[in-house]
Amino acid sequence: MKILVCISNVPDTTSKINFTGDNKEFDKNGVQFVINPWDEYALTRAIELKEAKGGSVTVLNVGEADAEPNIRKALAIGADDAIRVNAHPKDAFFVAQQIAAIAKENNYDMILMGKESIDYNGFQVHNMVGEMLGIPSVTPAFKLDMVDDSTARLEREIEGGKEVVEVKLPFVASAQQPMSEPRIPNMRGIMTARTKPLAVKEPVGAEVKAEYVGYSKPEKKGGVKMIDPENAGELITLLRNEAKVL
Amino acid sequence: MSVLVFVEGLNGEIKKSSLEAASYGSQVAQQLGTTATAVAIGEVHEDALAKLGEQGISKVLYDADDRLKQFVADAYVKVIAKAAQQESAKVLVFSNSNIGAAVGSKLAVRLNGSLATNVTTLPKTEGGSFVVTRGVFSGKAFADVALTSDVKIIAVKKNSFEVSSNGGANATVEKLSADLADADFAAAPKETVMQDTDGGVLLPEAEIVVSGGRGLKGPENWHLVEDLAKALGAATACSKPVSDLDWRPHHEHVGQTGITVSPNLYIAIGISGAIQHLAGVNSSKVIVVINKDPEAPFFKAADYGIVGDAFDVVPKLIEAARALDK
Ligand SMILES: Cc1cc2nc3c(=O)[nH]c(=O)nc-3n(C[C@H](O)[C@H](O)[C@H](O)COP(=O)(O)OP(=O)(O)OC[C@H]3O[C@@H](n4cnc5c(N)ncnc54)[C@H](O)[C@@H]3O)c2cc1C
Ligand SMILES: Cc1cc2nc3c(=O)[nH]c(=O)nc-3n(C[C@H](O)[C@H](O)[C@H](O)COP(=O)(O)OP(=O)(O)OC[C@H]3O[C@@H](n4cnc5c(N)ncnc54)[C@H](O)[C@@H]3O)c2cc1C
Numbered sequence: 001m002k003i004l005v006c007i008s009n010v011p012d013t014t015s016k017i018n019f020t021g022d023n024k025e026f027d028k029n030g031v032q033f034v035i036n037p038w039d040e041y042a043l044t045r046a047i048e049l050k051e052a053k054g055g056s057v058t059v060l061n062v063g064e065a066d067a068e069p070n071i072r073k074a075l076a077i078g079a080d081d082a083i084r085v086n087a088h089p090k091d092a093f094f095v096a097q098q099i100a101a102i103a104k105e106n107n108y109d110m111i112l113m114g115k116e117s118i119d120y121n122g123f124q125v126h127n128m129v130g131e132m133l134g135i136p137s138v139t140p141a142f143k144l145d146m147v148d149d150s151t152a153r154l155e156r157e158i159e160g161g162k163e164v165v166e167v168k169l170p171f172v173a174s175a176q177q178p179m180s181e182p183r184i185p186n187m188r189g190i191m192t193a194r195t196k197p198l199a200v201k202e203p204v205g206a207e208v209k210a211e212y213v214g215y216s217k218p219e220k221k222g223g224v225k226m227i228d229p230e231n232a233g234e235l236i237t238l239l240r241n242e243a244k245v246l
Numbered sequence: 247m248s249v250l251v252f253v254e255g256l257n258g259e260i261k262k263s264s265l266e267a268a269s270y271g272s273q274v275a276q277q278l279g280t281t282a283t284a285v286a287i288g289e290v291h292e293d294a295l296a297k298l299g300e301q302g303i304s305k306v307l308y309d310a311d312d313r314l315k316q317f318v319a320d321a322y323v324k325v326i327a328k329a330a331q332q333e334s335a336k337v338l339v340f341s342n343s344n345i346g347a348a349v350g351s352k353l354a355v356r357l358n359g360s361l362a363t364n365v366t367t368l369p370k371t372e373g374g375s376f377v378v379t380r381g382v383f384s385g386k387a388f389a390d391v392a393l394t395s396d397v398k399i400i401a402v403k404k405n406s407f408e409v410s411s412n413g414g415a416n417a418t419v420e421k422l423s424a425d426l427a428d429a430d431f432a433a434a435p436k437e438t439v440m441q442d443t444d445g446g447v448l449l450p451e452a453e454i455v456v457s458g459g460r461g462l463k464g465p466e467n468w469h470l471v472e473d474l475a476k477a478l479g480a481a482t483a484c485s486k487p488v489s490d491l492d493w494r495p496h497h498e499h500v501g502q503t504g505i506t507v508s509p510n511l512y513i514a515i516g517i518s519g520a521i522q523h524l525a526g527v528n529s530s531k532v533i534v535v536i537n538k539d540p541e542a543p544f545f546k547a548a549d550y551g552i553v554g555d556a557f558d559v560v561p562k563l564i565e566a567a568r569a570l571d572k
Contacts, residue, residue, distance in 0.1 A: 013502050014521050017386040037503055093354065093361070118384050118502065121364050127319070127351035136433035137319065139348060142496070157497065158317060158344050160256065160448045163435035177503045178496060209360040211392040213377065218388070224545050229554030233566030235534065238550060243532045245454070245511040246478065246570065
């Protein structure tokens, strides 16, 4: 089975988010980048399926060279090879176009992604890619198993419940907890990752449909008002009369 | 040209998040000097559809095909695309739900449109531009995005837009049929299992959320969370370790690896306030923290706080909440 896993290179959750140049650019200074946490669920599930059924796992990132440490990390966790589409992505449509182009060249059996990139919170690339390729996209899925060699069974979350879906290969799915238990690379993995192939490709097209023109931050909270635990019921009164949320 | 809003049903009624989207859509229509049409699919009562007039919707296109009772992305996309074509819609509005965002993303490709998900404001349309604000960096920032294609698709963040009810006349309901083929149902679900909410409120739709963490010690103490939730008409949620320990189901887990909620009121009981937890709740309008440790990091993100033992404090809150006149 040939599996493609798409990973986004994102600021670690604990990062302070700042902007430069009159709030027009994200400030990468001092920010630690990680593999998008949701993508790790996709990656480990792909590796588990490969371990059980054979095949290969390719990781794909659309980004600049500074994403390579995290691409190598994905190789150390157990992917076989990697592709980086060398571009500064400016919107999700552009990213989806690149992923679809790579997929068309390579006949993957499944394309796995995370549910959402925690930087731009789009929740969209997987469905765009599915539509571009004309194959089903099952998102967000929290369970993925093979029924037989050509059919997968997934469970996806919908508001207020879940759906059980069976799809023929190939398909796109996005992962969320608890699809798998993300792994930490071991020493051997880190050593072998250095020599695994990482191909760099040039992007196709360059259509940007959503142009980011500026950023702002939420207003600071006014500070916390403490209530005496002996008089806890007072909280309910404040929530009704002061905060007006009850 | 018009504005088209996709509304989702649940148990025959229209979801609150879709009423928000409808209110949003009709205000965009007003801004652009046009009208707003809604498109509904599957199992929704016709009188609920007609009542969308209150949100400023003038017409509803309704595809009642039985096979659409459950969510099938390809079929839904076809129906909405047909409605968009029929109405010459240039702006399509969805709720940023798992269903709304999925069909919105697919339509962005099919209609060659610009898509913005997680949108928190009405567009700025001066000088022919179309700029919306959307939440980015998991609640830590907002971005202004110019949608540059002819067709604009917007998925509105839940609970960031008020449901308007200016009492417009009933909307007219027209049947719509999109000639669906079997192939459109290739990825139809085998089975749809809805949670038993026990008459309670669904977490992704809730205006008030009561959430419990490891400080509650064990599942046997969850009646504290549930009783307070019931008294306030709230949904229940939990931290990640609580669902990892199987004290609560996974779909209740909020945070970076769980779901994101943005209710008017989030009450955290016995939750420390780790950054990964905050990532899922930080756009709540009012946050209340109850924790016995005055140094718990959650207090820094709170609007109201009580330092105390949950087992003493929460029963008092339940009592006070029950005494509220509704
Ligand atoms: C203004 C702007 C500046 C940006 N600057 C940078 C930058 O400097 N460096 C950089 O690396 N990226 C950059 N990006 C790209 C950004 O990190 C996202 O990859 C992209 O915007 C898609 O985000 P989304 O939230 O819509 O994705 P979602 O739809 O939420 O993502 C869903 C899934 O798609 C896959 N995916 C998403 N993005 C990628 C990707 N790039 N490669 C492979 N798979 C992916 C992942 O599996 C992800 O879990 C920038 C984006 C914007 C809008
Ligand atoms: C990659 C990654 C992703 C993660 N994703 C998530 C996520 O999505 N959601 C999430 O929640 N966490 C997530 N976490 C875990 C997160 O870091 C914290 O470990 C977790 O949120 C802690 O849960 P808690 O507050 O319930 O438990 P604890 O941290 O153990 O806190 C319990 C709190 O209860 C208080 N307490 C104890 N007894 C009482 C009492 N009798 N009355 C009142 N208060 C009491 C204590 O003072 C303490 O503050 C993630 C972690 C990682 C590394």
